[in-house]
Amino acid sequence: MAFSRNFIEELKKRNNIEEVVGRVVTLKRSGANLAGKCPFHSERTPSFYVFPATSSYYCFGCGAGGDVVTFVMQTENLDYREAVEQLAKRAGIKVEETDTPRSSAPAVKRERLWEINREAGRFFYRALLAPEGANARAYLIKRQFNSATVKMFGIGYAPGGYDSPLCAFLISKGFTPQEILTANLGRESKNGRLYDVFRNRLMFPVADVNGEIVAFSGRRLNEEDERKYINTSETPVFKKGKVLFALNLAKNSKSGSFIMCEGAPDAIAMHQAGFDNAVATLGTAITPEHARIISRYVRTVYLAYDIDKAGRNATLKGIDMLNQVGVDTKIINLGTETKDPDEFIKKFGADAFRAKLTGSTGQIDYSIDEIISRFDISVAEEKLRAAGEVTKFIASLASRPEREVYCERAAAKLGLTPESLRAEAERLAKKNTRKAGGEYAKKALDTQSGYGDTPNADKLRFSSEASHEEAILGILLVRSDLGPAAVNELDENDFATALNKKIFALFRDDFASGSELVLSKDGVLSPKEIGALEGCRASRLALGDNTEDALRAQIKALKELRSRADYDKKIENDPSGVLKEYLESLKNKVNDKKPEDQNGKGS
Numbered sequence: 001m002a003f004s005r006n007f008i009e010e011l012k013k014r015n016n017i018e019e020v021v022g023r024v025v026t027l028k029r030s031g032a033n034l035a036g037k038c039p040f041h042s043e044r045t046p047s048f049y050v051f052p053a054t055s056s057y058y059c060f061g062c063g064a065g066g067d068v069v070t071f072v073m074q075t076e077n078l079d080y081r082e083a084v085e086q087l088a089k090r091a092g093i094k095v096e097e098t099d100t101p102r103s104s105a106p107a108v109k110r111e112r113l114w115e116i117n118r119e120a121g122r123f124f125y126r127a128l129l130a131p132e133g134a135n136a137r138a139y140l141i142k143r144q145f146n147s148a149t150v151k152m153f154g155i156g157y158a159p160g161g162y163d164s165p166l167c168a169f170l171i172s173k174g175f176t177p178q179e180i181l182t183a184n185l186g187r188e189s190k191n192g193r194l195y196d197v198f199r200n201r202l203m204f205p206v207a208d209v210n211g212e213i214v215a216f217s218g219r220r221l222n223e224e225d226e227r228k229y230i231n232t233s234e235t236p237v238f239k240k241g242k243v244l245f246a247l248n249l250a251k252n253s254k255s256g257s258f259i260m261c262e263g264a265p266d267a268i269a270m271h272q273a274g275f276d277n278a279v280a281t282l283g284t285a286i287t288p289e290h291a292r293i294i295s296r297y298v299r300t301v302y303l304a305y306d307i308d309k310a311g312r313n314a315t316l317k318g319i320d321m322l323n324q325v326g327v328d329t330k331i332i333n334l335g336t337e338t339k340d341p342d343e344f345i346k347k348f349g350a351d352a353f354r355a356k357l358t359g360s361t362g363q364i365d366y367s368i369d370e371i372i373s374r375f376d377i378s379v380a381e382e383k384l385r386a387a388g389e390v391t392k393f394i395a396s397l398a399s400r401p402e403r404e405v406y407c408e409r410a411a412a413k414l415g416l417t418p419e420s421l422r423a424e425a426e427r428l429a430k431k432n433t434r435k436a437g438g439e440y441a442k443k444a445l446d447t448q449s450g451y452g453d454t455p456n457a458d459k460l461r462f463s464s465e466a467s468h469e470e471a472i473l474g475i476l477l478v479r480s481d482l483g484p485a486a487v488n489e490l491d492e493n494d495f496a497t498a499l500n501k502k503i504f505a506l507f508r509d510d511f512a513s514g515s516e517l518v519l520s521k522d523g524v525l526s527p528k529e530i531g532a533l534e535g536c537r538a539s540r541l542a543l544g545d546n547t548e549d550a551l552r553a554q555i556k557a558l559k560e561l562r563s564r565a566d567y568d569k570k571i572e573n574d575p576s577g578v579l580k581e582y583l584e585s586l587k588n589k590v591n592d593k594k595p596e597d598q599n600g601k602g603s
């Protein structure tokens with residue numbers, strides 16, 4: 001065992017699960033427990049629960065579950081040891097040294113990557129103020145970034161040339177070539193020399209949600225350079241599909257909404273103009289991960305992408321992603337005079353932009369306009385095709401009154417009567433509901449019967465056994481004091497399904513001593529397996545009957561099923577032998593009765 005039981009217990013006690021989960025998920029009280037929207041799958045209504053009594057969490061939607069350690073592992077992409085170390089640091093307890101070698105430990109520690117990025121940020125900032133940074137400063141003046149903004153965002157300059165001043169600086173600060181390569185600040189040439197990744201570029205440090213610099217976005221200063229932006233490639237501390245530029249600032253905004261921009265400079269310009277809720281993705285469209293992260297902080301997002309085709313596509317994708325997590329989207333229509341929000345603010349001022357926010361189009365109107373704009377509706381055939389596409393879109397809206405309203409609006413835009421759209425929209429809507437219902441039922445059935453990606457594949461073959469096994473494990477997770485009683489009556493061979501058998505064997509000693517289980521124990525169980533166990537626990541917590549009697553009843557039922565299965569197997573293997581045995585037993589029963597009967601007759 002890598003860490004002692006005492007250490008892990010102390011760690012869990014000092015890291016309250018409500019607090020640890022609460023940093024990521026907005027939790028609301030629900031009876032004795034807390035509920036929120038699951039951070040592991042996209043959903044509109046909460047099916048993710050935290051159980052303070054057992055220091056555990058479980059999602060009824062996707063089956064994710066575990067304790068504080070697994071939660072940190074899953075939300076921050078850490079391995080078991082890293083998660084333990086982070087929680088220990090947070091609680092101010094010393095990590096105990098273990099003799100077990102760190103098998104899956106990364107070659108470069110995350111702390112070192114934060115440090116190296118911090119140093120690089122300082123280097124770029126100093127270079128901006130040095131004589132060599134004149135070009136970069138001129139660009140900032142052109143974009144009207146003031147010195148307070150430059151300081152707040154730590155904007156800097158990566159000097160040009162192939163003498164690689166950054167790499168040389170980092171080596172002088174004691175970083176190893178491996179650390180420089182892992183942080184993606186340097187690359188290795190064919191003859192083995194380190195060179196700087198960013199050359200002659202304006203540098204925007206990218207911070208994670210906690211404000212640690214995890215990457216850089218470098219904009220070209222020489223318009224002849226091929227790529228306008230170079231962003232840090234993914235590193236152990238930077239996953240671009242998960243990081244939003246300026247989220248560390250925007251999360252503190254009082255506005256209750258985010259403004260989503262296309263790149264770092266746009267978001268910075270927006271902050272300078274007083275919109276402290278601007279964020280940007282880095283070289284990607286909004287990902288499902290982004291959407292989930294956003295949904296933790298706000299309920300509304302204004303999409304302020306460029307007005308070109310790429311911007312329109314990004315807007316449509318953003319609407320879709322954000323809708324799936326229940327975040328409302330509004331689209332800012334800046335007209336055709338300027339090409340992006342930054343230009344608009346420069347030309348018309350922040351107040352005019354604020355007015356655009358209040359007058360922004362809802363996502364539905366935007367989508368309808370977008371669809372219609374793809375057709376030339378002055379041509380009858382095109383108009384009909386536009387009507388068809390719009391109707392299909394309206395049919396996807398959830399409520400009937402909503403569909404009515406948008407049928408009317410779309411019809412007016414197309415120059416048709418609302419009735420002409422309505423009947424078709426309703427017909428399609430009904431079809432959609434049926435399809436969705438069917439899919440949902442199938443998914444529920446699959447999960448229950450052990451299909452799909454459940455960790456316990458045997459569940460399909462042994463469904464009755466599995467239900468008793470899960471009840472037993474669930475009760476033991478809720479009531480560790482019943483463990484000794486269970487171990488007296490059960491051993492792992494009483495379990496029919498492989499996963500439950502393995503779990504019982506793994507925790508046998510803990511059951512026997514009646515102590516609390518640590519499911520994340522050394523990372524032996526996979527997150528899916530831990531999730532399955534938390535599912536057993538959550539079901540029993542919901543059911544409520546977790547007495548010793550209930551446990552014994554489940555054990556009895558499981559054993560009966562198992563002995564019946566043994567009997568069936570015997571018949572299968574040796575039908576005549578079993579039949580003979582059976583007849584013998586009947587004969588014995590008859591013989592046992594005989595004397596009684598004779599006695600009865602005789603008296």
Ligand SMILES: [Zn+2]
Binds near residue numbers: 059
């Ligand atoms: Zn979930």
